[in-house]
Amino acid sequence: MMPYGLMNKLEFRFGNALSFSFDIQHADSNSLARVGTINTPHGPIQTPAFIPVGTKATVKSVLPESMKDLGAQALLSNAYHLYLQPGPDVLDEAGGLAKFMNWPGPTFTDSGGFQVLSLGVGFKKVLAMDAQTTRHDDVIAGNKDRLAHVDDEGVTFKSHLDGSMHRFTPEVSMQVQHQIGADIMFAFDECTTLHNTRPYQELAMERTYAWAIRCLDEHKRLTQERVGKPYQALFGVIQGAQYEDLRKKAATDLGSLESNGQSFDGFGIGGALDKGQLGRIVSWVNQILPENKPRHLLGIGAPEDLFVGVENGCDTFDCVLASRIARTSAVYTMEGRFNLSNSRFKRDFTPIDSQCDCYTCTHYTRAYMHHVFRGKEILSATLATIHNERFIVRLVDQMRQALLDGNFADLKADFLGRYLHRSGQARD
């Protein structure tokens, strides 16, 4: 591991590439998986890659130097949160998201669609990856105060910070994301849930398509207007929930969409993703999307799901889970996921994961982690987040290497055999 001071000097510089490109170095003959490089104005991303989430331009409790050190190649922030605070104009004035947060590499922002629409339905239900529940549009908001309303033009929503009213349209989302200045942005889409009815899914998809055209047009206008800024790539978002025909239609329509000579630079696969059908949904879409453009699987980051995403042709992934569960003392290990607060770790002087090479595992014991969690020390969040992010980043890096070595299936069987088996036993 390099000392931080030295690493700052060597690594904290921007890449030379001024534009955006994607090169595929290897395509797996047994699956849809591929190994490639996404080149951005802030440097390359070797894919498949896991992109840690720094929602409000910070990965909670961890320095950007530590994120770089643990192997993160890029970070993803949230347009909705940055729009509300500090405001996109502040990031623009600061020189863009990467510079603002002292992150030396590529950045992503999501469009805000997911977060804004989540206000209307409640985060938990949107995130629930389970289709085995009632499907009716009326159940979505339940008795909650509905904070977002969708119409054909855009979404009107109430800030979760101060209750003030705001409106996002495809144009506003593009303006906000251009000001934030991430290398990769997502088109503004209507994100549905597994609870929506089929007719509503169809309506939402039509809207997402109409909004995609408006995003491309506004993106082109802003790219031309903002002369001298690094190129920002725009990814279209494939919706369609669990329906094969809708997913395929979305992939066909958005994959070939061109408006005024502008097409998408890549694609995000989003919306309601039923965990049990994740592989099928992703393969429907990726068999249709243009092969030469990168594909990002939105909001997916559990180890078992990452294997499914990679073998079905996704190149990048983001998920807030690794850091979020770390703050509750839950950690990923080769022995499965477990909770460091458990009293069985009070005198366990081994690392969280003996095979992990992260800063936490090479300097601290489970007993110490147990102590800082039980004492509610702030350091607990920092150390656990470093471990979890390293674990997931490294796992996807290992998948990349396994694809190059031709033994992806072995890695998957070996990892999941241990991880899932022991997760079932050790979870507490």
Ligand SMILES: [Zn+2]
């Ligand atoms: Zn570790």
